[in-house]
Amino acid sequence: MGHLPIDAILPELMERLNEHKSTVLAASPGAGKTTRVPLTLLDAPWLDGQRIVMLEPRRIAARSAARYMAAQLGEQVGETVGYRVRLDTRIGPKTRIEVITEGVLTRMLQSDPALEGIGIVIFDEFHERHLHSDLGLALCLQTQSLLRDDLRLLVMSATIDTASVSELLGGAPIVISEGKAYPVDTHYLAGPSMGRIEDAAARTVASAIQRHDGDALVFLPGAGEIRRVHSLLASMSLGAEIRITPLYGNLSPEAQDHAVAESAPGERKIVLSTSIAESSVTVKGVRIVVDSGLSRIPRFSPRTGMARLETVPVSAASADQRRGRAGREAPGVCYRLWSEQEHRQLQPQSDPELMNTDLAPLALELAAWGVGDPEELQWLNLPPIGAYKHAVELLNQLGALDQLHPGKLTSHGKAMAELGMHPRLSHMVLKAVELGIGAEACELAALLSDRDLLPGSRSVDVRLRQEALHGGHSAGEADETAIRRIANEASQWMRAVGVRKAAGGGSSNSCGILLAMAYPDRIAQRRGDGRFLLRSGRGAVVPELQSLSGAAYLAVAELEDGGTDSRIRLAAPITQEELEFHCAEQLDIEQEVKWDRASESVRARRRLRIGAIVLKEGPLPDPDPELVMQALMEGIMTHGIAILPWTKASRQLQARIELMHHHNPEWPDVSDSMLIDTLREWLGPYIGGMRSRADLGKLNLTSILESRLSWQERETLEKEVPTHLTVPSGSRIPVDYSNPEAPALAVRLQELFGLRQTPRIAGGKLPITIHLLSPAHRPVQVTNDLTSFWEQAYFEVKKDLKGRYPKHYWPDNPLEAAPTSRAKPRL
Incomplete structure (x- = not known):
């Protein structure tokens, strides 16, 4: 094996791991830490024949690292060195180094919290801070503390804050490898003439490939931009020796390996990549980097319960990682499609994934681990309270958590955790198996776990994707590699839950029912013009008018949060009858008894609803008398005391009693304000069975007010206040x-x-x-x-x-005159 910069500090690293349970290794890109460290540790005395598990944040990096280490030992992958990634495992009975992706570690810990037979867990490229890497480290720290004080932990990274990680690991020693990086000439390009990012990237690449030697690595936010830049470059006739290849997560392993492989003699390549090539993957032969300075990340909103992909500027650390790709093997050049001033404004580090993502998978894993509150574990960053609370609410809605024992899983929740899918999808699959449509659910889960099978389609109908999966009329728009990958994943899940693929392909008839199981919070009711009301009360809209715009109800799989109405990206229709049958446990029967101001009467209605959506509504024939009375009281308070049938006599009686109260507080207070405040006390006994203002008109307020007085008070009232x-x-x-x-x-x-x-x-x-x-x-x-x-x-x-009035009697002495009600007194 040739010399690598990491070799200089390997003795120090071995010494630290011999003395301490945990260590932090800071190594520059290209130092060789990913492939050298595991091989060096194989003969460590404390390992004593146990296995080494190394986490890689990306599948392509895991496969690449395993192949390289196996080649260094003169072996095939699956012998001493193997890997385990989603849908692909190469592990043998003699395997001692397992390179795995982060979700695999979570499954290993859940099945064996003590990690028996494993001597060390290595967290490579930890600076990427994926959700499962933070979770995996938190769980390993508890395992180390409670079950395995001999378990070693090694955190490796190029740009992480080593002091914070060291503190989290209990003051772990820090080993630093400076590495070897060749000089990279950096150019900033910015200005109004740049235009859209795809045009700027294509022009810059075309110019750079003519001016500089070597291959080019172009960083773009996502697959859509990659396709557009690919098309622009292909139209430029750059030369027969130029090969343009994409590199992103959902490509087949073969396509990814092809992208990172060394160019053939006489050939040059342009690799159009997402951030996948930022740190953990080495693309050989690269001397030119063109960086858009953008990355696409999901951001979860606890307010809406939805996530949306946002294109954001990269951090300064990520920009440096990308720039360094040009100087891994020789001097290089980096073109940044932003200005130096904009560069100075970049945030130092990218936010950890767990700060901006859906935490439902994390909450399910913690409950399966036996932790009800994330604060019971050690984290570099504690999960956000709002997002975690929303995740727990979703798990409750899916029936995963025990209501009597908070934080504990139900039997259904345990089955969900064992499947390893997103909680929504595992719930859907398990419920579908009970209904005899498990195969269709597994296919739908695989579809939803992958990128959109029809990225160019304007239709939001999930059923078109199902048809394409089975060779339907939309199959020509789908990537064959993606179809095979999705079908393979669906088959694995079918085996996991013990169902067989339906003969002749799956049916799309149950698609809406299945989506309603997975996304019960995203059931939607049509409001007109492609607009819908979500169960949560928020609005949603189907972009453009299409077949699903007129559906009475939708089960929505993908929503893009933004503005007043979220945009529906993927959905399927569902009928009211299906909702009532399959979502029966979630339906609420609401009795609304309230005062109707327009008709001046109590209105009693019965509603069948799911969240904010009213499925059925009609009159309530026999409302609760108590509710009717409450509504009638509300009506009186709404209109004021004047709504009651006051007469001159009743108003006079009220005033007489008030006069007595004014001079003697022991008398009842019957002022309008007090009568309103004490309606139930004084009026309640007299309005039973009444429901309208017309009914109230039958009341005798004089008798009712008199009933508030004792016999003695009535006598006093007549005598003193006639x-x-x-x-x-x-x-x-x-x-x-x-x-x-x-x-x-x-x-x-x-x-x-x-x-x-x-x-x-x-x-x-x-x-x-x-x-x-x-x-x-x-x-x-x-x-x-x-x-x-x-x-x-x-x-x-x-x-x-x-x-x-000359005809009337006007005496000179009124005190001696006879009183009269006539013009003149009678003789």
């Missing part, structure tokens, strides 16, 4: 008690002749305010001192009245 006063003319005049401080008597002046003193009530404590009226009942004077009126004001009033 309804009428008999005046000297013999007339019984009603007393106005609307102002409890000044009860009033409106009476014609002539009827009071001979009355010397002002009448008083309330045991003589309160004088009556007298409104003296003309013969035509028009007010002429207001007084509460009748004696003074007769002595001082009467004679002026008399002059005026005598002029206007």
